[in-house]
Amino acid sequence: MTHPAPPLAALFELTHRCPLQCAYCSNPLALTPPAQELTTAQWQDAIRQLQALGVLQVHFSGGEPAARNDLETLVETAHRSDLYTNLITSGVTLKEARIDRLAGAGLDHIQLSIQDTDEAQADAMAGVKGALARKAAAARAIRAAGLPLTVNCVIQRRNVARVAAMIDWALEAGARRIEIAHVQYYGWAIPNRAALLPPREAVDRALAVIEDARERLKGIIAIDHVIPDYYAARPKACMGGWGRQFLVIDPAGDVLPCHAAKTIPDLRFDNVRQRDLASIWNEGEAFQRFRGTAWMPQPCRSCERKEVDWGGCRCQALKIAGNAAATDPACALSPAHARLQALAGVTDLAPSPLLYRRYI
């Protein structure tokens, strides 16, 4: 049997602990309790196995990865294994001394997320007070340590009008890059969908602002923007294609082809405590199920884009079309596309209460 190409990158969800409670969080509703998290040695072992397998970049994420006090140790292990190390953080608990230690351990880059540039709105979305000022302080410390910074903003209906202000915030913070991402409707974002989905006109206005800023700020800040699925005509290649480039390890050690894969109920996941990562990647059931094109239904099967977008997102197919093996409803050729568009029309004009992410 020939093996699939090795993965390029791995996302470590080190923990589900987080000081924030974002209503759009893509973590699952059933958060992993701290006692079930992998140990330091188990993460280090995973790092070495992945390096041997051909992984080039490790993204330390969560939850809030800084909630693990062994973060420096893990960064150092990855760095010594020649892996590119990236920290994806909310920044609210990152103090100067910790950032310096992380830089010293060989951290290559930090992605810092902000909820909004309006303080009251940022607090309302994260469910805590005063996060934005602490993020600004973290950004200063990151730049002082000489680390490159990307600012990430998750866009939803309450902040979609402030895209220009977010770009300014990122410039002020000294970021080389800003990533403007629309909420992905997994995890906590699903029960909050009606309160989070922006109206079409607002998305179009934000797009115009971004296009203008890209021209104006060329070479000063790179602006990455992804069109929200709900308003697209063709899907994105989720994770660069199922089991093609990317894997996720969740806090308890389950290995997933994408961070939302656990929403597919009949998929069985291997765990790093029981099986080595090479055989999980090469032969594991969860990776094999939707790898390549053999599993595809029509219209994907005879479509010329099947090796471009790989049929889109499996989790969205399940959610909207009711079948994880269906064509992604974000595709205009999908029979369920109208259903997705209808959902996009159901935005809640009266501000509805948000369900905050927390252990339940």
Add this chain to the structure above:
Amino acid sequence: MSERILIARESRPSLRRGVRLQFDSARQRWLLQAPERIVLLDEIAHAILTRCDGNVSVAAISEDLARQYAAPKEEIERDVSELLQELADKGYVSA
């Protein structure tokens, strides 16, 4: 706010912090590791970037490559500047 880096003949380019050249032994090829990106390099791009140590000018890099590949200097210099400008705009190269 910083300004756009413009690559000129006398610029002395180097890779910025958080960007590095790496040989990928699993795939047997050179690549550029950058923030949340991996850039695959062809032979020419690799030859250019190994010379970007902050001490050598674009003109000197181009001359060197023109000699090595026995190619017209103007053409090489155009390719070198184009690649480096593109990477500078992405935030990977300073000069």
